Amino acid sequence: MHLTFDSRFGPVSFPYLLLLTGNLIKVTSAFLGLCYSADLFQATMLMMMDTAFVPPYPKRHKSDLGGIATLLSAKRDLLSFWSEDSFRYQFMSRRILNRSIFIANTPELVKYVFVTQKDNYESKSPQMRKALEPLLGDGLFISDGELWKNRRLLQNGLFDTHHIQAYSQIMTDTAAEMAEHWASLPAGSSVGVLSAMGQLTSEIIARTLFGARLGQDAAAVIHAFADYQAAIEQIHVTNFLGLPEWIPIGSLNMGKAKAAAQRIHAIVDHVIAKGEQGGYEHTLLNELLAANQRSKGVAISREGIRNELIVLFMAGHETTANALSWVWYLLSQSPDSEAKMHAEIDRVLGGRLPAYEDVSNLPYTRAVFEETMRLYPPVPILSRQAKAEDTIRRRKIPAGSIMLVVPWLLHRHRDYWEQPDAFIPERFMDVNKRPDKFLYLPFSVGPRVCIGKMFGMVEAVLAIATLAQHFRLSLPQGTAITHECRLTLRPRGALAMRLERR
Numbered sequence: 495m496h497l498t499f500d501s502r503f504g505p506v507s508f509p510y511l512l513l514l515t516g517n518l519i520k521v522t523s524a525f526l527g528l529c530y531s532a533d534l535f536q537a538t539m540l541m542m543m544d545t546a547f548v549p550p551y552p553k554r555h556k557s558d559l560g561g562i563a564t565l566l567s568a569k570r571d572l573l574s575f576w577s578e579d580s581f582r583y584q585f586m587s588r589r590i591l592n593r594s595i596f597i598a599n600t601p602e603l604v605k606y607v608f609v610t611q612k613d614n615y616e617s618k619s620p621q622m623r624k625a626l627e628p629l630l631g632d633g634l635f636i637s638d639g640e641l642w643k644n645r646r647l648l649q650n651g652l653f654d655t656h657h658i659q660a661y662s663q664i665m666t667d668t669a670a671e672m673a674e675h676w677a678s679l680p681a682g683s684s685v686g687v688l689s690a691m692g693q694l695t696s697e698i699i700a701r702t703l704f705g706a707r708l709g710q711d712a713a714a715v716i717h718a719f720a721d722y723q724a725a726i727e728q729i730h731v732t733n734f735l736g737l738p739e740w741i742p743i744g745s746l747n748m749g750k751a752k753a754a755a756q757r758i759h760a761i762v763d764h765v766i767a768k769g770e771q772g773g774y775e776h777t778l779l780n781e782l783l784a785a786n787q788r789s790k791g792v793a794i795s796r797e798g799i800r801n802e803l804i805v806l807f808m809a810g811h812e813t814t815a816n817a818l819s820w821v822w823y824l825l826s827q828s829p830d831s832e833a834k835m836h837a838e839i840d841r842v843l844g845g846r847l848p849a850y851e852d853v854s855n856l857p858y859t860r861a862v863f864e865e866t867m868r869l870y871p872p873v874p875i876l877s878r879q880a881k882a883e884d885t886i887r888r889r890k891i892p893a894g895s896i897m898l899v900v901p902w903l904l905h906r907h908r909d910y911w912e913q914p915d916a917f918i919p920e921r922f923m924d925v926n927k928r929p930d931k932f933l934y935l936p937f938s939v940g941p942r943v944c945i946g947k948m949f950g951m952v953e954a955v956l957a958i959a960t961l962a963q964h965f966r967l968s969l970p971q972g973t974a975i976t977h978e979c980r981l982t983l984r985p986r987g988a989l990a991m992r993l994e995r996r
């Protein structure tokens with residue numbers, strides 16, 4: 495395996511730059527007798543940088559691993575085979591088993607792949623489709639071309655501000671039910687945070703889509719999805735590393751994957767039927783059926799509708815649950831951030847439940863969630879296949895090559911972030927200095943950006959605000975936290991934390 499790289503940046507020291515600009519602003523402010531919010535912002539950033547918590551991350555290799563070592567490492571974990579330099583390089587190419595994979599690792603290159611040349615890099619890799627087809631059929635996540643375009647157009651309208659506002663009541667109600675349940679537990683109880691957040695978000699998406707409660711089915715669907723991901727593990731390793739489809743490594747567990755998919759389909763069918771019995775006037779399912787009837791394009795078949803619902807159901811809960819789980823862990827290790835967030839929630843809500851209108855008044859809570867997704871992007875690797883031959887930075891990209899955009903690398907890239915591995919929500923607080931959307935992309939970017947981006951953001955802020963109003967979660971001393979990265983990135987194990995009343 496050969497690794498080549500391209501790094502045009504010299505050794506820029508960001509802390510130095512920050513000090514320099516911070517001091518300049520301070521001096522100018524003092525001279526003019528003004529107090530700029532930028533000054534305040536810089537000062538807070540500098541203070542935070544002294545004390546910021548650096549959560550554990552997988553070991554970075556001094557140099558790039560060889561082909562076999564990369565494969566073995568990736569099979570265990572997709573985040574553990576990167577070298578230190580991968581967080582500094584701009585463009586990388588690898589050759590594994592005679593196949594090329596490329597990694598676009600700057601905002602300019604991400605823009606090129608996801609926007610400028612979107613038609614060439616629209617398709618998910620065949621390996622990804624093969625891995626997800628038993629579960630998602632021809633659903634939005636893996637379809638492309640005209641089919642994807644028609645379906646995306648039809649569904650975009652179901653995720654606009656007006657709809658999210660309507661769904662937000664379900665978000666707060668469901669989180670409030672979880673808070674009620676927590677309140678009924680003895681003080682100091684242990685909570686399995688990963689499954690609690692999974693139950694919360696799967697219940698929210700089920701009620702939004704079908705108007706029906708998942709109840710007991712929540713645990714079953716979460717387990718079935720975990721089984722599915724485990725079964726396709728080998729397939730997605732081949733997918734991300736661009737290995738040829740014929741390699742048998744991917745077919746070993748297809749039987750298990752299909753069985754897990756059938757369990758999920760049965761539960762979703764059951765919940766749709768429950769929704770139909772109870773009337774589902776105000777559900778996303780009903781909106782989708784209505785939009786389908788109004789559609790001037792090709793109408794979606796009954797099976798297609800079911801596939802789209804499964805995509806929304808699956809894509810609509812696991813990512814948010816993983817990010818929320820990391821939030822509780824990071825807050826438990828960052829008392830200053832936790833105190834700031836509590837103060838904001840108490841001040842804005844004064845003890846009442848949050849509503850959609852409160853979200854814009856909870857910027858620090860939102861920043862905590864955004865910073866969490868920077869450090870732990872729920873979808874850490876985005877993979878595409880080049881349709882036609884292309885040239886990037888004078889390098890030939892053969893048709894069929896795998897092109898990776900890796901939020902895991904971009905979100906911690908040495909050239910773009912101060913203290914890239916530290917938890918500093920303040921970096922999202924300056925409205926005039928938002929991170930570049932081609933650098934910070936937990937929801938991806940371009941035409942295939944996550945359709946549920948606003949849904950997920952509003953849901954997370956409302957859930958955090960509802961739960962953190964009355965509770966904090968602490969980590970028993972000596973607990974080592976690590977991650978698990980399959981299709982998505984989550985804490986490994988149950989993430990057992992102690993529940994405390996505030």
Ligand code: HEM
Binds near residue numbers: 817876937938946950
């Ligand atoms: C924190 C929460 C979420 C994160 C971080 C997230 C992230 C992502 C990312 C990165 C993609 C692009 C994947 C790729 O290009 O390979 C994506 C696609 C998608 N997401 Fe999300 N997502 C979240 C929540 C949601 C929610 C709540 C829904 C639905 C209610 C949803 C539905 C979808 C769908 C349908 C797609 C496929 C879009 C297409 O290809 O046109 N997501 N998501």
